[in-house]
Amino acid sequence: MSDYAIHVEHLTRKFGDFTAVNAIDFSVETGEVFGFLGPNGSGKTTTIRMLLGLLKPTDGTAHVLGTDIRHATRQFLAQVGYMSQKFSLYSDLTVANNLRFFGRSYGLYGQRLQQRMEFVIELAGLGDFRHTPIHELSGGWLQRLALGAAIIHEPKLIFLDEPTAGVDPVSRRDFWELLYTLSQSGTTILVTTHYMDEAEHCERVGFIYNGDMIAVGTPSEIIEQVVPGQVIEVHPPDALAAQQKLTSAMRSGELAAHGVNLFGAAVHVLTTDVASTQAYLREVYGATYQSMPTLEDAFIALVQQADHANGGSPVPA
Numbered sequence: 607m608s609d610y611a612i613h614v615e616h617l618t619r620k621f622g623d624f625t626a627v628n629a630i631d632f633s634v635e636t637g638e639v640f641g642f643l644g645p646n647g648s649g650k651t652t653t654i655r656m657l658l659g660l661l662k663p664t665d666g667t668a669h670v671l672g673t674d675i676r677h678a679t680r681q682f683l684a685q686v687g688y689m690s691q692k693f694s695l696y697s698d699l700t701v702a703n704n705l706r707f708f709g710r711s712y713g714l715y716g717q718r719l720q721q722r723m724e725f726v727i728e729l730a731g732l733g734d735f736r737h738t739p740i741h742e743l744s745g746g747w748l749q750r751l752a753l754g755a756a757i758i759h760e761p762k763l764i765f766l767d768e769p770t771a772g773v774d775p776v777s778r779r780d781f782w783e784l785l786y787t788l789s790q791s792g793t794t795i796l797v798t799t800h801y802m803d804e805a806e807h808c809e810r811v812g813f814i815y816n817g818d819m820i821a822v823g824t825p826s827e828i829i830e831q832v833v834p835g836q837v838i839e840v841h842p843p844d845a846l847a848a849q850q851k852l853t854s855a856m857r858s859g860e861l862a863a864h865g866v867n868l869f870g871a872a873v874h875v876l877t878t879d880v881a882s883t884q885a886y887l888r889e890v891y892g893a894t895y896q897s898m899p900t901l902e903d904a905f906i907a908l909v910q911q912a913d914h915a916n917g918g919s920p921v922p923a
């Protein structure tokens with residue numbers, strides 16, 4: 607177990623009769639970037655709060671950096687960093703003073719505090735804004751500062767709860783670059799997101815849905831398990847109608863596919879029988895495009911399976 611930064615067994619949290627996190631199991635290896643994915647309300651924040659010792663599990667256990675989370679101490683908290691979903695920075699203070707404030711709250715002072723501030727400012731690329739009151743910063747820069755504040759005390763493990771939510775795509779990509787840099791220096795990272803495209807940045811991912819962990823693994827493992835074969839994409843004039851029609855064709859066996867998903871104005875048909883599927887689709891819709899399935903294809907398939915198991919309802923009663 608010592609190779610794991612996080613080891614979770616059967617972790618469960620209920621709020622009254624409602625189960626927000628349902629007996630989940632997963633592990634995060636030391637040094638890994640682990641993506642914790644799922645739509646809003648699926649239990650990501652609740653899980654993180656339990657892993658930080660801020661919320662008591664109803665059942666199950668978890669060890670974080672070897673500590674049983676039921677006995678989280680101040681010493682434990684000094685080794686972990688947390689960028690919460692609604693991070694609080696001080697809007698009238700400058701970038702440097704915000705970092706100084708967070709550093710002091712972790713017991714840093716003097717030369718060590720100065721060193722850590724410089725390190726974080728350099729890492730986050732905040733040098734030009736050192737003396738800028740942070741209410742003048744854009745969302746992308748605030749996110750970088752919030753990350754800096756979360757790592758000022760040099761934690762071994764950081765929890766980032768939707769750090770890229772509401773940030774423009776360029777800033778999101780830059781933020782991921784920053785996470786790679788941090789990871790290369792040996793920090794273990796657990797990062798949540800509801801942007802499925804960001805999953806491909808992670809070494810391993812766990813996908814939580816309605817409190818259930820419905821897949822854990824490397825992106826390629828999950829893709830291979832859930833959506834083997836290829837994606838054949840078509841661009842029909844009415845994508846929704848085409849999706850419905852192709853789904854019936856698949857169910858009746860007329861189309862040799864195992865998934866038909868809507869992707870914007872395109873339809874993705876998942877198949878291991880590329881030749882016959884391509885021929886079928888070409889006849890009906892003209893040009894087809896072939897590609898490898900993505901994690902997003904896998905997640906759509908997993909969600910459909912989970913909803914089906916729940917009697918077709920997206921939310922359990």
Ligand SMILES: Nc1ncnc2c1ncn2[C@@H]1O[C@H](COP(=O)(O)OP(=O)(O)O)[C@@H](O)[C@H]1O
Nearest residue numbers: 621624626644645646647648649650651652653
């Ligand atoms: N303190 C609470 N009391 C009651 N329900 C809660 C509480 N915290 C979270 N929940 C519910 O638990 C579910 C999971 O929430 P959360 O962990 O915040 O999801 P996520 O972070 O994935 O969006 C949601 O349905 C939410 O409304």
Ligand SMILES: [Mg+2]
Nearest residue numbers: 650651652691
């Ligand atoms: Mg959340």
